Amino acid sequence: MAREPLVIAHDYLTQRGGAERVVLALTRGFPGAPIQTTLYDPGGTYPELRGAEIRTTVLDRVGFLRRHHRFALPFLAAVVSRARIDADVVIASSSGWAHGFRTTGRKIVYCYSPARWLYQPGVYLGQHAALSTRLMLGVLGPWLRRWDRRQARTADAYIACSSVARDRVRAAYGIEAEVVYPPHSYGTDGEERRPAALGGEVDRLDGFDLCISRLLPYKNVDAVVGAFASLSHRLVVVGAGPEEARLRAMAPSNVVFLQHLSDAEMRWLYARCGAIVAASYEDFGLIPVEAASFGKPSVALRWGGFLDTIVEGVTGVLFDEPTPAAIADAVRRCRASSWDAEAIRAHARRFSEEAFLERIGAILERETSALPRRA
Known part of the structure; x- marks a missing residue:
């Protein structure tokens, strides 16, 4: 050869x-x-x-x-x-x-x-x-x-x-x-398709937030799920991993789990979510950049790669520790803020x-x- x-x-x-x-x-x-x-x-x-x-x-x-x-x-x-x-x-x-x-x-x-x-x-x-x-x-x-x-x-x-x-x-x-x-590689002008796995939940997803993560301990998805026990709107978690059974068992009724979605299904979720929520110890905060390409803000841990990809107050809200209370407070602050979608999209173009x-x-x-x- x-x-x-x-x-x-x-x-x-x-x-x-x-x-x-x-x-x-x-x-x-x-x-x-x-x-x-x-x-x-x-x-x-x-x-x-x-x-x-x-x-x-x-x-x-x-x-x-x-x-x-x-x-x-x-x-x-x-x-x-x-x-x-x-x-x-x-x-x-x-x-x-x-x-x-x-x-x-x-x-x-x-x-x-x-x-x-x-x-x-x-x-x-x-x-x-x-x-x-x-x-x-x-x-x-x-x-x-x-x-x-x-x-x-x-x-x-x-x-x-x-x-x-x-x-x-x-x-x-x-x-x-x-x-x-x-x-980031999600083009906003591509096909969008409602995730079939949502089933009957789809009509009740207005105003949902989105958590996209492998279900591993250091991703702190349990803290995100726990935060939504004190919030009234829904959270859609997209991901698979060894923590799945434990997370499903602890999740309140306003949390929906999905996995193995196509790009078209992911675009549908990004385009309709209120914000993405991330509490993981990330080396690079890719998900906030993907969300930003759709003009959506992020709620993320003030740590590591998120400091490279989120401009606080412009493209998202940061919280200081991965606890349900800190995350819930940051989600409330995000929802109470006004966001400039075009400024968020302009930030995404750097990546x-x-x-x-x-x-x-x-x-x-x-x-x-x-x-x-x-x-």
Whole structure:
């Protein structure tokens, strides 16, 4: 097989989130570039990726791991270390694994954060994590941290998705990363479709707020759900994850759960919500940018990536701690405020896919002359 000019690498393509949307943007910016990943579940991630050439590792032969990628954690370092990408340039979209792929050419890492489960296990796992998970990370953690730092040093250039990610890269690896914000990719002029899963709830959703998140402990969706116990309007939660059963059990009657929605269904929700609510410890606050493209304000935690993407008083309201009381108060302040939808949309245009690809292209051209022609 001839050496590839450029390959996109990603941890695993088994879910739908901001990192996978970055991969989609890269495939549009560098059409024809194959994608190297560990696991690929076509039904679990974005359907647009089916048009790409996707190469996987031996782990992908195990269907259970494609559906439940967290169980692959003990094997990923060894498998990634053995995989070799024969390419002039590899763009590694990484939050813990893709930066470990070996390559014959240059490696440019686009980092969302050094692995949370290695460097912030308490925040990532939360207080409800299984004892077996804690024991496994206790045993594997020291070895995996050594592996992770060693692989980070194999990169020719590091790019961080936000200022907080840049700071974490510096702390974990001693590397100075350049900040390039990831793009939002919901076009407001695309098709809108009412989510079928809403069923009979749809007629009672006037004035609802929206929480879009993977259902993981550090996302603090439980605090958002708890806040709406003291609010009269509805909350629509879009996301899946291991916290789902617990969140459904604690949710008041004005909270609706949805998951695995299409882009058209997401546009329908963004266009009709009052605001989005986010209490997570985010490395980059992508959801507020997507909401802003529809002229909608955000209610978000004053932390991390949200400080990069929200202008307080212009595009949203910030609260200081992820507690139900603080969130409920911020939601009330948001609903009592007047918002300039056009000013919010103008802010979102700073985070366009075109701007992202232009910055990535400039970095690649600076790092190597082997850049494939852009479409």
